[in-house]
Amino acid sequence: METVVLPDATVIEYELIYKKVKNMTLRIRPDGTVTVTVNRRVSQKRAEEFVREHAAWLQKRRQLADTRRQIGLPERLEQDTQVLWLGTEYRVAWNYPAAPAVELYGDLAVVSMPDPSAEFAAKVYRDWYQAQSERVLTDALDRVFPHFEPLGLCRPRLCLRYMTSRWGSCSYHKGKITLNRYLCQLPPALIDVVTAHELAHFFHPDHSPAFYRLLEQVFPGYRETAAQLKEYFIL
Structure with a gap:
């Protein structure tokens, strides 16, 4: 993780991701972490400047997230975390080894998968969400x-x-x-x-x-x- 310290001593941590993209992009993941995606020709210094330029936007988005229910799809899905489906929160439970699937039982979202992995569980859930x-x-x-x-x-x-x-x-x-x-x-x-x-x-x-x-x-x-x-x- 990279770090930017603002003049008011606010610390912003972000993950720098290199991809074949034309423009730099800034994103807040559902878990609250910040990512900056840049082309490999962009220096780390320029990426840091980009974060500073958008610091006010980041802080505003985080304030909004504190007062509203967050919508998004996870990149990691640990057991006992919450997912939101049709206005209802479900607690995640893993089922393994099993074929990839998601089933809702009461207040549980049971994510089945061949091997226990938060990343794989998230992928199974995203695939199910896409289809549903x-x-x-x-x-x-x-x-x-x-x-x-x-x-x-x-x-x-x-x-x-x-x-x-x-x-x-x-x-x-x-x-x-x-x-x-x-x-x-x-x-x-x-x-x-x-x-x-x-x-x-x-x-x-x-x-x-x-x-x-x-x-x-x-x-x-x-x-x-x-x-x-x-x-x-x-x-």
Whole structure:
């Protein structure tokens, strides 16, 4: 780990990662550690300057993380740690030796794997999450779209991505919406709210009063439910 000491004596530790990338990137992992990814031509001194330049952003993100529930996927998954799925926290338990799988029992997320490893457990969980998110977000569109279909909307194409700055987006000119796979960590009602938000953009591409009137029409209590999204923080 590398270390940067700020003028106010704040210490920022970060992991320097070299990859074939065009731009330097700064990231906070779900466990709170900081990574800086750079091209091999970038010096350690320049990477340190990059961290200093973004120190205020880092501190702000950490403050947000302290007051909101953190959303993200683990790179290591130890036993007895917590994972969030559809608004419920599950305690991780390992099962080995066994074929890779994840099963939810009560308040447990049982991660099966051939050998005990926090890194391998995280990979098994991420693979399971990826597959399950297809079903969960498709089901959300199945639930919400019928509210808009009588208004003349054709069912849009659904795209899924991991995003850190938005829950979803609408490409109305292409007939598609994009939903954030991280939504699967939120309660189903919030997934539906985001889905409805993106479908409403086919009628109103802006956030005008007419846009919100439509949402309240098809999703009564939209504003109150959508406000709960502020309780979550994507790392």
